Amino acid sequence: xxxxxxxxxxxxxxxxxxxxxxxxxxxxxxxxxxxxxxxxxxxxxxxxxxxxxxxxxxxxxxxxxxxxxxxxxxxxxxxxxxxxxxxxxxxxxxxxxxxxxxxxxxxxxxxxxxxxxxxxxxxxxxxxxxxxxxxxxxxxxxxxxxxxxxxxxxxxxxxxxxxxxxxxxxxxxxxxxxxxxxxxxxxxxxxxxxxxxxxxxxxxxxxxxxxxxxxxxxxxxxxxxxxxxxxxxxxxxxxxxxxxxxxxxxxxxxxxxxxxxxxxxxxxxxxxxxxxxxxxxxxxxxxxxxxxxxxxxxxxxxxxxxxxxxxxxxxxxxxxxxxxxxxxxxxxxxxxxxxxxxxxxxxxxxxxxxxxxxxxxxxxxxxxxxxxxxxxxxxxxxxxxxxxxxxxxxxxxxxxxxxxxxxxxxxxxxxxxxxxxxxxxxxxxxxxxxxxxxxxxxxxxxxxxxxxxxxxxxxxxxxxxxxxxxxxxxxxxxxxxxxxxxxxxxxxxxxxxxxxxxxxxxxxxxxxxxxxxxxxxxxxxxxxxxxxxxxxxxxxxxxxxxxxxxxxx
Numbered sequence: 001x002x003x004x005x006x007x008x009x010x011x012x013x014x015x016x017x018x019x020x021x022x023x024x025x026x027x028x029x030x031x032x033x034x035x036x037x038x039x040x041x042x043x044x045x046x047x048x049x050x051x052x053x054x055x056x057x058x059x060x061x062x063x064x065x066x067x068x069x070x071x072x073x074x075x076x077x078x079x080x081x082x083x084x085x086x087x088x089x090x091x092x093x094x095x096x097x098x099x100x101x102x103x104x105x106x107x108x109x110x111x112x113x114x115x116x117x118x119x120x121x122x123x124x125x126x127x128x129x130x131x132x133x134x135x136x137x138x139x140x141x142x143x144x145x146x147x148x149x150x151x152x153x154x155x156x157x158x159x160x161x162x163x164x165x166x167x168x169x170x171x172x173x174x175x176x177x178x179x180x181x182x183x184x185x186x187x188x189x190x191x192x193x194x195x196x197x198x199x200x201x202x203x204x205x206x207x208x209x210x211x212x213x214x215x216x217x218x219x220x221x222x223x224x225x226x227x228x229x230x231x232x233x234x235x236x237x238x239x240x241x242x243x244x245x246x247x248x249x250x251x252x253x254x255x256x257x258x259x260x261x262x263x264x265x266x267x268x269x270x271x272x273x274x275x276x277x278x279x280x281x282x283x284x285x286x287x288x289x290x291x292x293x294x295x296x297x298x299x300x301x302x303x304x305x306x307x308x309x310x311x312x313x314x315x316x317x318x319x320x321x322x323x324x325x326x327x328x329x330x331x332x333x334x335x336x337x338x339x340x341x342x343x344x345x346x347x348x349x350x351x352x353x354x355x356x357x358x359x360x361x362x363x364x365x366x367x368x369x370x371x372x373x374x375x376x377x378x379x380x381x382x383x384x385x386x387x388x389x390x391x392x393x394x395x396x397x398x399x400x401x402x403x404x405x406x407x408x409x410x411x412x413x414x415x416x417x418x419x420x421x422x423x424x425x426x427x428x429x430x431x432x433x434x435x436x437x438x439x440x441x442x443x444x445x446x447x448x449x450x451x452x453x454x455x456x457x458x459x460x461x462x463x464x465x466x467x468x469x470x471x472x473x474x475x476x477x478x479x480x481x482x483x484x485x486x487x488x489x490x491x492x493x494x495x496x497x498x499x500x501x502x503x504x505x506x507x508x509x510x511x512x513x514x515x516x517x518x519x520x521x522x523x524x525x526x527x528x529x530x531x532x533x534x535x536x537x538x539x540x541x542x543x544x545x546x547x548x549x550x551x552x553x
Contacts, residue, residue, distance in 0.1 A: 031301030032308065037281055041300055050294030053285070057205050057278055064274040070130035070137040076106045078271045082260035083144035086252055086346070087386045089324040093253055095192050096149025099176040099389075102328075113145035115199035116236055117155040120225060121207075121218060123232025134211045135218065139261045140202050140277045143195070149179050152186070157224045158196055158245075159185030159238035184224045185238065194248030195257070198279040200236060201246070201286050205278075220290065239290065246279070246286045250306040252319065254280055256350065281306055315349035318357065321381040322346050326388060330367050331395040336377065338362045341388065343379070358382055367392050372400070398478045398516060398549040403430060406547040409446030409453075416443055416452065424469060427548075431469040436461035444542055450482060451514055451546030457484070460539050466548070467530035471496070476551035478518030479531050482507050484541030489533050493518050496527020504535065514546040524553040 034045050043060060047053035069075050080103045085091040091100035094110045101109040114126070118136045122129040129136035152171065161168055165182035172178050178189040188196060200220060207218040216234040224237035258280040264272045279286050284303045287293040307313065326341035343355045362379050371392040379386040398404055405428040408414035419425050421442070422435045436454060441461045444453040455461040477500060483489045485507050492502040505515045529550055533543050 031299070032304055034300045036305045036307050037276065040276055041278065041281070044300060046297065046299045047288070048297050050289050050296075053298065054205055054208060054289050057285075057289070058208055061202075061206050061275045061278070066272075066274045067133035067137055068139055068271065068273050069133070070112075070142075074106075075271070076112075078139050078261065078264070079112055079142060079144045081264055081271065082139065082257040083253070084256070086256070087320055087322045087384060088326070088388070089322055090326060090328075092144040095143050095145035095196070096153075096179045096188055097146040097176050098178055098189075098191075101144070101146075108147060110144050111147045111150045112142045113150045113153070115141050115143065115158075115196045116203040116218065117153075117227075119155040119227055120233055120236050121203075122215060123230065123234075132212065132214065135203065135207050135215065138203065138206065139273055140206070140258070140275075141199050143199070143257070146177060148177060149188075152179065152181060154186075155227045156181060156186040157184060157237040158193075158200070159187065159224060159241045161185050161187040184226065190248060193245040194250065195254040195280075197242040197245035197248075198250075198254070198277060198283065198286070200242060201279045201290060202277040205289065206275075243286065243291050246283055250280055250283055250309065252310060255306055255310055255312075259350075311348050313349075315347055315351065317348045318345050318383055319348045319350075320346050320384045321355065321379075321386065322352070323379065323386055323388060327390070329391050329393065331393055332367050332369050332372065333395070334367055336365045336367070336390065338364075338379075341379075343381075369394065369399075396516060397476070397520070398480070398518075398547065401476055401478065401549040401551040403428065403552060404547060404549040405430070407446075407452040407545055410443055411446040414446055414452075419443070430472075432466055432548075433469060434464075434466045436465070437463040447544075449513055451480065451544045453542040453544055455538070455542045457541045460541060461543060462534070462539050464533040464538060464543055464545075465530060466545065467528050469528075471527050472529055472550065473524050473526040473553045474529065474550045475522075475524040475553050476518070476520040476549075477501075477529055478516060478549045480514040480516050480546035480548075481505060481531075481533060482511070482514040482544040482546070483537035485509055485511070487537035487541050488535055489537035489543055490535035491517055492530075492532045494527075494530045494532070495521075495525040498525055498527070500525075505537075507537075514544055518549075520551075 034042055044053065044056040047056060068078060080092060083092045085093045085100045088100060090103055092103055092110060093100050095113055118126040118129040121135050161180040161182045167183040170180040172180060180187050203218055204220045210217050219235045220239050221235050221237055222239045225233045225235050227233060258277050261273055262276045282303045282305055288298050322344050323341045324344065330336060338360050343360055345353050345355050345357060358381065362377065372394055373392060374389050375392050376387050376389040379388055394400055410417050415427055416425060424431055424433050438459060438461055440459045441455040444456055446452050454464060474495060477493050477495060479493060481491060482505060486509065488504050488506040490504050493500050500521055501517055501519050531548065537543060
């Protein structure tokens with residue numbers, strides 16, 4: 001029977017892939033049959049030796065192959081689906097990092113890694129190589145990967161990094177990254193080794209004959225390859241190591257990647273290139289093409305397909321549970337609950353269906369200031385535990401800055417005790433000059449809920465400034481300000497000659513505190529920080545300054 005693989009990939013989007021025909025191979029008393037994967041491999045039932053097998057695989061791989069674009073526009077979608085995390089449909093499971101990344105966090109959070117490095121295949125930089133459809137745009141060779149790890153790998157061979165090498169760099173103990181390298185070899189974690197090796201083996205067959213007059217055929221050799229600009233090797237090294245890595249079993253993530261690249265179509269747009277990686281479907285084929293059995297004949301019926309190893313044929317059984325449509329951002333004071341995500345069942349044949357088999361007992365949780373940052377919840381199911389990291393922020397951005405000072409005025413020895421108009425005062429380590437235009441005005445009083453009042457209705461400040469004595473490089477500047485009830489003040493926040501925020505604040509009847517003004521800025525600015533307040537509220541009553549904050553760079 002034909003199995004339909006269904007992957008839920010976006011909150012409102014699902015796609016289905018024709019998978020494998022488990023069929024009834026009753027004509028075979030022993031063996032596994034040849035009709036799996038909808039008969040994709042029927043033309044290679046037997047082979048005389050590794051070279052014969054390689055030629056037959058080459059023919060099959062190019063039958064129905066449609067190269068996909070890598071850029072113009074940038075094609076992130078193919079990897080967003082092929083490398084989708086198995087238990088979180090809004091993330092991708094990336095190479096070189098144990099933490100999944102948001103699908104939307106492309107280029108900076110994750111990139112697309114060529115297993116067979118683009119420069120080794122073409123002699124060109126990746127940005128140039130991907131302009132030609134073919135080997136540099138083959139998505140069986142492209143995986144979602146850590147941006148940091150992708151940069152560290154460069155065009156090194158995959159292999160065992162040597163701790164005795166003076167350039168040996170282990171990254172396995174640094175946050176969630178997991179890899180090491182020396183000046184020649186890049187070694188990923190065991191979790192990534194199998195799929196990367198089988199990708200390279202695929203490339204060695206797929207491009208064993210050049211697809212373009214621009215390039216030569218690709219080879220996999222024993223000696224490590226050293227790339228030099230203008231002299232493309234058209235090869236990658238460490239064949240023996242890659243053969244060892246093939247002993248790492250195909251998992252559901254790698255199987256999903258193979259299926260998706262083969263046949264995924266979404267929203268009417270083709271994101272599938274129409275061929276399969278035979279070494280994912282039958283890992284034992286590697287030995288016949290590249291390994292100890294390359295001089296031997298063979299039969300497909302002797303090889304167990306990944307379809308059976310992963311029990312894809314047991315379609316209705318639950319493989320794991322997954323989440324989608326999850327809320328990822330919270331403020332202090334909000335509450336996390338199981339209503340904030342959708343929990344689904346994923347069967348062994350990748351069908352996605354609503355959870356009807358168990359009751360989610362994940363408890364509610366109210367966020368406090370101690371949770372600011374990333375907090376991870378464990379959603380425990382009968383088959384797997386899903387980690388859901390969420391970002392917790394303080395609704396007041398001033399609380400996240402490097403500098404925050406709350407004024408206390410002159411009451412009971414406050415921070416402005418002894419201060420006079422136009423003077424300088426040090427507040428939490430930063431020196432400020434505070435001035436106003438009406439010489440008859442002064443510091444009126446301090447109200448804990450509101451801040452320090454400057455001026456009165458009979459002696460208003462008219463215009464008020466508060467500025468640092470020294471220049472400071474910052475990427476955020478804020479103030480909390482207000483005025484008398486029913487009045488309006490105008491304000492501006494400047495750094496040097498740059499105004500980063502300006503506007504007006506009106507205090508309505510019944511207000512319970514000052515207003516936060518200011519902003520973050522994308523590029524840090526170095527200069528004097530200055531708060532200016534004027535307007536009718538400053539000329540007809542008191543103004544209020546509660547606090548100032550900045551984030552120094």
